[in-house]
Amino acid sequence: MSATNWEVGPILRALKRNKVGALLIALQIAVTMTIIVNAIFIIQERSQLMARESGLDDANSFFLSSTGFATDFDEQSTVTADLEAIRNTPGVRNAIQINAIPVSGGGWSMGLQTEPGEDIEGTGVAVYMVDEQGLDTLDVELIAGENFTANDILWRGNGESSWPDLVILSQAMVERLFPDLPVAESIGKTVYINNDEPMIIKGVIDKLQAPWPGWSNVENSMLVPQKMLFTSTRYFIRAEPGMRDTLMPQVEQMLADSNRGRIIRSLRSVEETRERTYRQHSGMIKILTTVMVILTIVTALGIVGLASFSVNRRKKQIGTRRALGASQGSIMRYFMLENFLISTMGVLLGAALTVGLNILLVNTFEMSRIEWYYVPAGMVVLWIVGQLAVYGPARKAAQVSPALATRTV
Amino acid sequence: MFQYYLKLSLKSLRRNPILSALMVTAIALGIGACMTILTVNYVMSSDPIPHKSDKLFYVQLDSWDPYQPAREPNDPPDQITWTDATNLMQEKAAFRQAAMASSNGVIEPADQDSKPYLASMRLTYSDFFSMFDVPFLYGSAWDAAADEQEQLVAVISKATNDRNFGGENSVGQTLRVAGENFRIVGVVDDWQPVPRFYDVTTGAFDDTEEVYLPLALKMPLELPSSGNVNCWKEPDGDGFIAFLQSECVNYQMWVELPSDADKQRYMDFLDNYANQQKALGRFPRPLNNKLSDVMQWMEYNNVVNDDAEVMLWLSFMFLAVCLLNTIGLLLAKFSTKASEIGLRRAVGASRGDLFRQHLVETAMIGLAGGLAGLGLAWLGLRGIEAIFGEFVSKMVHMDTNMIIVALALALVSSILAGLYPTWRACNIAPAGQLKSQ
Numbered sequence: 093m094s095a096t097n098w099e100v101g102p103i104l105r106a107l108k109r110n111k112v113g114a115l116l117i118a119l120q121i122a123v124t125m126t127i128i129v130n131a132i133f134i135i136q137e138r139s140q141l142m143a144r145e146s147g148l149d150d151a152n153s154f155f156l157s158s159t160g161f162a163t164d165f166d167e168q169s170t171v172t173a174d175l176e177a178i179r180n181t182p183g184v185r186n187a188i189q190i191n192a193i194p195v196s197g198g199g200w201s202m203g204l205q206t207e208p209g210e211d212i213e214g215t216g217v218a219v220y221m222v223d224e225q226g227l228d229t230l231d232v233e234l235i236a237g238e239n240f241t242a243n244d245i246l247w248r249g250n251g252e253s254s255w256p257d258l259v260i261l262s263q264a265m266v267e268r269l270f271p272d273l274p275v276a277e278s279i280g281k282t283v284y285i286n287n288d289e290p291m292i293i294k295g296v297i298d299k300l301q302a303p304w305p306g307w308s309n310v311e312n313s314m315l316v317p318q319k320m321l322f323t324s325t326r327y328f329i330r331a332e333p334g335m336r337d338t339l340m341p342q343v344e345q346m347l348a349d350s351n352r353g354r355i356i357r358s359l360r361s362v363e364e365t366r367e368r369t370y371r372q373h374s375g376m377i378k379i380l381t382t383v384m385v386i387l388t389i390v391t392a393l394g395i396v397g398l399a400s401f402s403v404n405r406r407k408k409q410i411g412t413r414r415a416l417g418a419s420q421g422s423i424m425r426y427f428m429l430e431n432f433l434i435s436t437m438g439v440l441l442g443a444a445l446t447v448g449l450n451i452l453l454v455n456t457f458e459m460s461r462i463e464w465y466y467v468p469a470g471m472v473v474l475w476i477v478g479q480l481a482v483y484g485p486a487r488k489a490a491q492v493s494p495a496l497a498t499r500t501v
Numbered sequence: 502m503f504q505y506y507l508k509l510s511l512k513s514l515r516r517n518p519i520l521s522a523l524m525v526t527a528i529a530l531g532i533g534a535c536m537t538i539l540t541v542n543y544v545m546s547s548d549p550i551p552h553k554s555d556k557l558f559y560v561q562l563d564s565w566d567p568y569q570p571a572r573e574p575n576d577p578p579d580q581i582t583w584t585d586a587t588n589l590m591q592e593k594a595a596f597r598q599a600a601m602a603s604s605n606g607v608i609e610p611a612d613q614d615s616k617p618y619l620a621s622m623r624l625t626y627s628d629f630f631s632m633f634d635v636p637f638l639y640g641s642a643w644d645a646a647a648d649e650q651e652q653l654v655a656v657i658s659k660a661t662n663d664r665n666f667g668g669e670n671s672v673g674q675t676l677r678v679a680g681e682n683f684r685i686v687g688v689v690d691d692w693q694p695v696p697r698f699y700d701v702t703t704g705a706f707d708d709t710e711e712v713y714l715p716l717a718l719k720m721p722l723e724l725p726s727s728g729n730v731n732c733w734k735e736p737d738g739d740g741f742i743a744f745l746q747s748e749c750v751n752y753q754m755w756v757e758l759p760s761d762a763d764k765q766r767y768m769d770f771l772d773n774y775a776n777q778q779k780a781l782g783r784f785p786r787p788l789n790n791k792l793s794d795v796m797q798w799m800e801y802n803n804v805v806n807d808d809a810e811v812m813l814w815l816s817f818m819f820l821a822v823c824l825l826n827t828i829g830l831l832l833a834k835f836s837t838k839a840s841e842i843g844l845r846r847a848v849g850a851s852r853g854d855l856f857r858q859h860l861v862e863t864a865m866i867g868l869a870g871g872l873a874g875l876g877l878a879w880l881g882l883r884g885i886e887a888i889f890g891e892f893v894s895k896m897v898h899m900d901t902n903m904i905i906v907a908l909a910l911a912l913v914s915s916i917l918a919g920l921y922p923t924w925r926a927c928n929i930a931p932a933g934q935l936k937s938q
Contacts, residue, residue: 112921116829123822127815134811159619161607163680211568251744253735286735324725355607355617368890375888376808380815382884383534387819390527394826397523401833449814457807 099422103430113398114434121438121474124391126445129470130453131380133462138373144310146195146366147262147299149231152185152331154340154361155193159324162353167321168247170351177350178327178343179225183335186229189319190328191221192303194230196365199303204314206269206281208288215268216309217261218302221248221318227260229330230300235263237279237295244294244317255285256317260295264311291316305369326358336361392481399427399485403492410489411496420490427486428479435478439471446470503861510862513838520834521866524827528870528915531823533877536899536907538809538816540882543903544896545705545805549694550633553757554795557632558764560589560754561793562775566733567785577789578731579802580702580750585778586716590626590648594770595756596763597632600716601625602752603700603728606679608712610665620661620678621708623700624716624724630656630687632757633699638662640672640687647686648715655683656713662688678712679722689713695895696804698795700753702729705804706895716752719745726751748783756792768792820914827918831863835926846931859923860916867915871908875899878907 107114160170171189178187192199203214222230224240237260246256261269266278273281275296282290300313327347331339340359348356367374403410410423450462514521548554562585563570563577571578581589586600604622629635630642639662643654655676662671675682689709696705718724723741728751736747758764771790778784793801835842842855850858882897899907 112925113829113832116825116832120822120825120829123818123825127818127822131815159607161609161617161680213569249739251736251740253739253743355619357619371889371892372806372808375885376812378888379812379885383815383819386530386534387822390530390823390826393523394527394829397520397826398829398833401836405836449818453811453814457811459811 098429099426100429100433103426103433107430107433110402113402114437117395117398117431117434118438118441120391120394121435121478122442122445124387125439125442125470125474126449127387128384128473129442129446129466130449130462131384132470133450133466134459135377135380137460138377141305142370142373144301144305145299146301146362147230147232147297148194148362149330150362150366152333152336153229153231153329154331154336154359155190155326155328156344156347156359157324157326157357158347158354159357160351160354161323165323165351165353167323167325170354171319171321171325173350174327174347177346178329181339181343181346183332183339184343185330185332186225187327187329188222188225188229190226190326191219191320191322193326193328193362193365194218194220194301194303194313195305195362195369196303197305197369201302202285202314204265204269204283204285204291205287206283208284208290210287212287214284214287215265216307216312217265218304218309218313220300220313220315221320222315223317223319226315227297229328231330232297232300234260234295235298236276237293239295240315240317246318247321248318249321250323253286255289255291257290257292258294258317259283259291260297260315261293262297262300262311262313264299265314266293266296268309268312388477392477395431395478395481396485399431399482400488403427403485403489406489407492407496410492411494411498414492414494415497423490423492424486427482427489431478431482431486432475435475438478439474442474443467443471506858506861507865509858510865513862514865517834517837520830524830524834524866525869525873527823527826527830528867528911529873529877531820531914532871532874532907532911533881534816535820535910536874536878536903537881537885538812539906540878540899540903541885541893541896542805542809542813544695544898545809546799547695548796549696549698550795553634556757556759557795558756558758558767558792559795559798560756560771561791562771562784563786563789564748564750564778564784565786569733570786571731571733575789577791578750580729580731581752581754582748582750583719583745583752584783585774586752586754588774589754590716592770592774595767596759597628597757598755599626599629599632600752600754601629601700602716602719602726603703603710604714604719604724605727606712606724608661608665609677611675611677612665615665620711621727622678622712622714622724623710624714624719626716628757629699629713629755632755633694635692636690638688638690639670640685643686643715648717651715651717651721653681653683653718654686654715656687656689657685658689658709658711659691661711676712678714679724681722683714693895696799698799699755700728701799701802701804702753703727705799705802706892758792764792824914824918827866827915828922831919831922832925835859835922838926839929842926842929843931843933846929852927855927856923859926860919863915863919863923864912866919867912868908870915871911874911875904875907 178184200219201216202219204217205212205214223245224242227234227239244258263275266275270278278293281293285291302310302313344356344359446467453459454461561577562581564582565571565578570576590600602624604624605619606622607617608620609617626648627642627645638659647654671685674685676685693709697707730749730751732749734748736743758767772788775784775788775790885893886897
């Protein structure tokens with residue numbers, strides 16, 4: 093079909109006579125596209141961040157804190173008795189004492205280096221102190237080397253600064269420390285903590301996230317074979333499937349009753365912890381989604397409103413055209429095409445604004461560059477929104493009776 | 502005349518109820534979105550202690566690792582060590598000064614039936630209360646002698662007083678905290694600076710503490726450290742004292758310096774102090790001490806969340822779309838009034854009269870949109886509260902300033918939106934319009 097049949101010429105000439113109206117719609121489409129595309133990009137990024145796995149058995153795990161206050165409070169006997177009692181509770185798969193909880197936001201980090209020396213910058217790593225039940229309780233898989241044995245586990249006093257000789261590292265950490273080595277060959281290698289204290293790699297686990305999801309080294313973690321003699325400590329408990337919610341209050345009560353010289357607090361499931369940690373991101377996603385929906389509706393309503401007006405104003409012309417033999421289809425096509433041309437202007441400007449806003453966001457905040465395909469995708473979406481919005485008024489235009497041409501207003 | 506214009510406007514708005522509703526809705530949505538996000542940003546960036554925020558300074562000392570800065574590119578750590586905190590407090594070189602740290606301890610209520618519980622604690626010096634204008638319900642701060650003599654005195658929050666003493670005046674009574682009996686000297690009234698500027702290391706919008714104790718007691722009572730502890734070097738040796746005397750930072754330090762000269766003097770004092778420490782083999786980095794006033798410190802710590810700022814930009818763009826929408830609809834609306842305008846011009850109304858009349862009409866739309874927008878903003882803030890929970894509970898309240906801003910923004914933006922359509926409507930030649938009638 094040639095261009096003349098599509099009436100692009102007359103539409104353009106008509107648009108020129110109503111520049112402002114067309115420009116307003118085009119601008120609206122452009123800004124809407126800018127917001128929507130950038131919002132979708134942010135949403136995508138946040139969703140990916142939230143989808144990362146902690147490495148834990150999220151659905152079945154929980155933890156609580158115990159803080160001793162009585163003058164005769166004895167850490168070692170309390171921890172030993174607590175662990176035995178928790179592990180023997182029906183429905184508990186396994187339990188450990190631990191110093192920090194993955195993804196919770198609070199923890200302990202150290203630096204590891206492959207050569208001793210004060211002037212060498214270590215690689216940041218999250219520290220988890222666990223016993224030989226650590227791997228099963230945290231639901232991590234050993235991919236090379238061995239687990240700690242009961243004999244490896246040492247007691248760490250409060251304020252003690254030295255480290256045990258053995259360590260189990262996450263795969264990501266091993267790959268950072270020994271980028272050229274197959275993971276299995278890192279077993280038995282020595283790494284240094286505190287610049288010059290050696291630790292031998294006993295095992296490598298598949299995955300265990302650090303407590304800080306926003307940290308660039310979030311996948312770097314290490315397990316050290318220690319139980320803690322701290323007055324305030326945590327227990328991490330992995331329940332049998334489906335038993336978590338029954339066990340949580342039960343374990344809390346049991347521990348509180350077993351020793352009156354301490355308080356039990358901060359009982360929380362891993363799922364809830366995750367939800368709290370990521371609440372900022374999930375909130376941002378919810379807000380941006382709402383904004384996008386409302387914005388699309390506003391823009392669409394604007395198009396409907398203006399198109400209805402232009403239809404109303406041109407009723408007589410439409411009638412004349414119909415009387416002169418134009419089909420209903422060609423009247424509809426006229427309005428749809430008119431909107432398409434305006435939208436094209438809008439989405440072209442929108443593409444430039446989208447990239448511009450993204451550059452601004454990248455420069456001002458720590459955000460990443462938008463992927464190129466978001467721009468054409470956004471253009472297509474806005475084209476479709478425009479066509480859907482103008483469909484109603486265009487149909488109304490097509491239904492204008494040819495007889496109208498014979499009447500004066 | 503103004504009343505006549507109001508009547509005409511109302512009539513005109515009623516003539517196209519759907520169109521009028523669309524315009525009001527568009528403005529309301531734009532204002533609602535903007536005000537919701539603006540309120541959150543406004544609270545986040547507000548000055549928590551406006552009358553003296555430029556006289557309070559946060560102290561940073563560069564005691565860090567010789568091989569790498571505490572924070573890129575070359576910033577000192579955001580907290581100081583125990584050694585430096587106690588040394589600076591001994592010198593008393595500022596008008597007022599308070600080193601501080603967060604901690605926690607178990608409170609054992611005197612009432613045997615009440616369970617012991619873990620309370621948040623701020624360990625600090627007596628100047629803390631006068632420097633930050635902490636309001637007292639009963640009693641007062643402890644005095645400087647209590648700091649020096651490591652007396653077992655405590656100031657407690659109103660909530661703690663309610664919980665342990667049923668809200669009675671508890672000054673002089675005993676409270677068992679962290680295994681020791683403390684004499685209560687003061688009860689703080691409701692006090693929640695937003696942001697909680699004096700310690701933003703664990704979150705700028707945390708609650709104020711439940712108990713305040715002299716920081717000097719940390720060593721004898723071995724009170725635990727909460728908040729962030731950062732070390733570039735392991736403590737020399739084991740145990741609590743070795744940890745306290747290490748290069749680990751966990752303490753905040755504020756000073757009140759009433760004049761620029763005082764500030765300069767204090768800066769010189771800090772540099773002098775750092776040089777003395779260098780002579781003792783500490784402070785391996787070049788001199789790099791910093792004093793930041795309250796708002797500078799908030800800025801440095803990025804207290805206004807990036808997401809909130811991104812949302813602010815997006816919400817203003819959202820408002821722009823809503824206004825473009827309104828301009829388009831007004832244009833369409835006024836174009837239908839061409840014949841009416843022509844008639845009024847022909848019977849003697851001047852262009853100015855018509856311009857004013859139509860501005861009144863757009864202002865009415867703006868005002869209606871602004872009022873509806875305030876409602877939407879309130880809903881939006883409730884939504885944000887529901888989504889983010891207690892984290893934002895201090896940020897979702899509009900004050901009169903915000904309400905005035907909302908209405909002004911609505912009015913100004915709707916009038917701006919109305920200018921072009923009004924101007925175009927008034928520029929109609931009366932003769933042409935009358936002819937076609």
